[in-house]
Amino acid sequence: MSQLSTITLFLLPWIPAFLCKVTTEEEFAVLEGGSLTIPCHYEPQYASYVKYWCQGRTREFCTSLARTDDHHLVDPAEKKVSIFDDPVQLVFTVTMKDLKEDESGWYICGVEIGGVWKADDTTFTKVKVIHGMSAVNSMMSGAEGSAVTIECLYSERYRESEKKWCRSGDWRSCLSTGSDGSYEDSSVAIRDDRTGAFTVTFKKLQMKDTAWYWCSAGQQKTAVHVLVTPQPTTVPTVPSQSFPDLPPAKPITRETWSSHSPMLASVVVCSSVIFLAVVAILAIKFWRLHKSDRVPRDVEEMRAKFSGCSREAGDFQNAAVLFLNKDSQDVHIVLMISAGMSAVNSMMSGAEGSAVTIECLYSERYRESEKKWCRSGDWRSCLSTGSDGSYEDSSVAIRDDRTGAFTVTFKKLQMKDTAWYWCSAGQQKTAVHVLVTPQPTTVPTVPSQSFPDLPPAKPITRETWSSHSPMLASVVVCSSVIFLAVVAILAIKFWRLHKSDRVPRDVEEMRAKFSGCSREAGDFQNAAVLFLNKDSQDVHMY
Incomplete structure (x- = not known):
């Protein structure tokens, strides 16, 4: 009996740990030099308790990094590790900045209980920090004669390494x-700030600069494509013409001017109608041309062949393109893809009563997996797709297109929907925060005002019409000048837009390189495809 009592007293402090009242994810991954935010959820009875974040595998040997009762006057933006408690949502978040690879390891989210007979309520998570390098934009373009700057990012360990810029x-x-x-x-400038990035600037682009290049730091490298477009042509000016001397014009008298007043009124009305009609027609044509500016059909077919590929940024982190044969311009492509999932936007917001849609991306291997949408810290709230890849109730709708993405739509946001959520596919998940803002107040309408009756207008006679003849002449001249100027400007813009509406020469050449490839799925296992972005004209490589 005494032994049973001893065991009970020994295990009593650890009972809260087995109840799992503090929860978070088991593992997080981040690139070296980046930032990471981790949400830790707790039960309502811990709302007023002190929360902490420490590094270590056990509480007794855990190095404290941040506490909610640490009130030193330090700007949170300047702290490497910061902690914020939201007792309304029952979650505290920890943000770690400028992470190094040696900071990988086990960490603890904890609620400090205190006392002899009660242990702190804690949970463990593992953080992985990996190293490498990348480019801010791997597809750069610029007009001939202009300048363009490429920014290459590298990990902390390559700060003192030699940086290189090479033509592939x-x-x-x-x-x-x-x-x-x-x-x-005379043509290129390279600057390394020794803080994680170096820039390469082409001072004056030439057509021959179009090529693939490598940013290199130590043994790490990443590919960048530079596309030079032809310099826009200018409209030639019309040379001035000389005319023979004309006889002097007859002086305009009040009598001759008055005799032409009816004609001037007609000219003013006709000029205004023609001006408005021409502006409307050109505006409609300009809008239709812009609307019909689509990616070419061949690129659409190539995109369809790879529509099953993962669109997650992490899946293409280690992708590389090699041009091995300089003479034949043969292209050999190595594509290394790692599995995972992400959200298009991990911080969503909307007004109370409005609708908001979250898009979650997943890898090819999770196409047939069950998709879930869960409120963080409450796994009983998880909503799962059925066999048809969808779920819907009165407040939430989930749709899975089975091609690498599923969407979650809040039909009518409520203030209580503000929380952290998880997109989940198989064993993979990613965090999304939804913030609901109060419904905007409407501005009261100003009541209509009544005005006293105005005196009747005076009838227009020949004398009053004649007195306004100089003003009518000014209106005619101004209307004509404005009409001609607007027509000329819109015509030039229409011509330039029509001229630039074509696939860049380099993309056509690269499409021709792959025109002989087999179209079976197995033949494209290590292939790369270039996609044109309709809006920004950027080229995306898969």
Whole structure:
């Protein structure tokens, strides 16, 4: 009996730990030098307790990094590790900035209970920090004669390494930074700020600069494509013409001017009608041309062949393109894809009563997996898709297109919907925060005002009409000048837009390279496809 009592007293402090009153995800991954935010959920009885974040596998040997009762006057934006408690949502969030690879390991979300007979309520999570390098934009373009700057990002460990900029397929073209972290000649300038990024600037682009390039730091490298477009042509000016001397014009008298007043009124009315009609027609044509500016049919077919590929940013983190044969321009492509999932926008917001849609992306391997939408900290709230890939109730609708993405739509937002949520596919998940703002107040309408009756207008006689003849002449001249100017401007814009509505020459050449490839699914396992972005004209590579 005494032994049973001893065991009971020993296990009593650890009972809260088994009840799992503090929860978070088991594992998080982030690139070296990046930031990570982790939500930790707790039960209502812990709303007023102190929360903390520490590094270690056990509470007794855990290094404290942040506490909610630490009230030092330090700007949270300047802290490497910051903590924020939201007792309304029953969650506290921890943000870690500028993470290093050696900071990978186990961490603890904890609620400090205190006392001899009660242990702190805690949960564990693992953080993985990986290293590498990338480009802010891997597809750059600019007009001939303009300047363009490429920004290449690298991990902390490559801060002191030599940085290089090389034309793909020609390693003799490599340009390296010196001991001061810079390089410059008449056409290219390289600057390394030694804080995680270096820039390459083409001072004056030439058509021959169109190519694939490599950003390199140490043994790491990433590919960047530069596309130079032809310089826009200017409208030639019409040379001035000389005319023979004309006889002097007859002086305009009051009598001759008055005799033409009816004609001037007609000209004013006709000019106004013609001006409005021409502006309306050109505006409609301009809108229709812009609306019909679609990606070419061949690119659409190529996109359809790869519609099953994952669209997650992390899946293409280690993708690379190699041009091995400089003479034949043969293209050999190595594409390394890692599985995962993400959200198009991890921070969503909407007004109370409105609708909002969240798009969650997943990898190919999770196409047939069950998709879930869960409120973080309450797994009983999970909503799952059925065999038809959909779910719907009075407040939420889930649709899975089985091609790499599923959407979650809140039909009518309520204030209580503000929370952290999880998109889930198989064993993969990603966090999304939904913020509901109060419904905007409407501005009261101003009541209509009544005005006293105005005196009747005076009848227009020949004398009053004649007195306004100079004003009518000014209106005619101004209307004509404005009409001609607007027509000329719209015609030039219409011509330029029509001229620029074509696939860039380099994309056509690269499409021709792949025109002989087999279209079976297995033949495209290690292939790459270029997609044109309709809005920004960027080229996306898969």
